Amino acid sequence: MSTSPDTLDDSPTGAHTRRGTFGEGERVQLTDPKGRLHTITLGAGKEFHTHRGRLAHDDLIGAPDGSVVKNTAGVEYLALRPLLSDYVLSMPRGAAVVYPKDAGQIVAMADIFPGARVVEAGVGSGALSMSLLRAVGDQGSLHSFERREDFADIARGNVEAFFGGPHPAWTLSVGDLVETLPGAVEPGTVDRVVLDMLAPWECLGVVGDALAPGGVLICYVATATQLSRVAEAARDHGGFTEPQAWESLVRGWHLEGLAVRPEHRMHGHTGFLITTRRLAPGVTPPLRKRRPAKGAYGEAATEQWEPEDLGERPLSEKKIRRVRRSVTETSET
Template sequence: MTWNLHTTHVQDGDLVLLVGQRHKHYIITLKAGMEFQTHRGTLKHDDLIGLPWGTQIFSHNGNPFYIYSPSLADVLRDMPRNTQILYPKDIGFIFMTTGVGPGSTVLEAGTGSGAMTTALAYAVGELGKIYSYEVRKPMQKLAQKNLRRLGLAERVDFKMRDIEEGFDETDVDILFLDVQAPHDYIPQARAAIKPGGFFASLVPTSNQVQHLLMALNQSEFAFIEVAEIMLRHYKPQPARLRPTDRMIGHTGYLVFARRVEMSENPHAELPNNEQETGSNDD
């Protein structure tokens, strides 16, 4: 299987996105000689192989589909899961805030179904590395299966261990916690993050945010931020442009911080984490 984002034409073995009427979508792997059956008709894989991406095709009974290479958001939406996954709106903000990118070394605690792991592995590229910790074996197996399907498993070192014992890694660029009580593991997180590196966590309730903020301050993290991302879609109709009836609201609080190294100067103190609003110009 190949998740092929950089070619112009569909190839045998590609992971493809089929979009039908009312945006009904399917993600399948093409195999020569096979067929894909839906309630809107049958598509022969051989008829798709060799077509340019974006081509409109028709099932045996005349229903239209478009064939695309799936985006990261498409893949995460379609991913088999046993737990709630992060939304693309949150993942994108995490990446922008922490600088996750090609060559990054990222430590993740709470693999779950592997949605965030997939996004991280995609972002760090072939030169980066993800270390992902989980305590539930069935969840880890599901995550490994999901990443193998996308050809990303080699970028991830999966570990089965309680993070209360600490992490094997040190000097990682970014550490992401998606666990029930992240405030309990801040000393372990600090020991794993490189000086100046990033900490990030998704926290569901405001009470947990408060506990996490106190723990971060006690472990000499600074430049702390708390954010909540809302996403509203609009109906793409020029004459009647208006919001859709539903929006993606609260999915969790995002908490960010950076590891700092305090000076031995007796007057040294952590930066004030309260940010001023308005212009940054002095």
């Protein structure tokens, strides 16, 4: 007798939440006739209300993915299970998230493979952690470091809600990467390092010690100044290959009859990506033909950076407490 994939005990973590009928406690994405999206968490006896009627959650519980349901006013909604890209943009957040277009670039360009040993620093709300866990699988490992305990709680709640529980490959530590990484991993055993932080150049020493020869370091930074600092720090370190940097821009297209054209709005700059690889011990990188001019950096380059320096809006402690409480309560239920 054959066994349904849904019932296999050895199915990958989170696979059971990505197929089958809708269940209680599951997040569902509703699309109305005008294309507006609404993400709800299903609960028995609950209702979804708008100014154009109400929709009973019980009409969705047990329904197959891709169903169409009507509310009390006869308005039809398309119900779909949110994709990972949908989920990270609608989930509770404290810090800003790494957008799907950049997460996809990180997974591909850093060559995050099944079974890889990955270190991530700067967890934020957990958006990138989900993509990395998907890539390494149950047999890999992702060790994430976050300085702020409240951000770590938000990230843990979001990740566990998406995968339907704790992921066996994930370890989340609260602390500074420079101080905690040496005691957390053996030197030369990490395959990939992903840094999403204000000053990643400060971590290149411990990252270089942790990476295996040929291992990849990829950094996500917001400004050209940060990009330059990371590149020069990697060159000065002497144990990395020549860094490469880029950004990705995504422009959607309007498709309606013969009116096929680019959208008026697009996802522009979100951040820069810069990648380099660890050289073997004792290897000296080839001499670059050109070096930056002396005095390229002023005194401001040595100052401590704050999120506000990069144009980020300061996060109120009240908002962080509210989001932290909401994801904690959701994960407990």
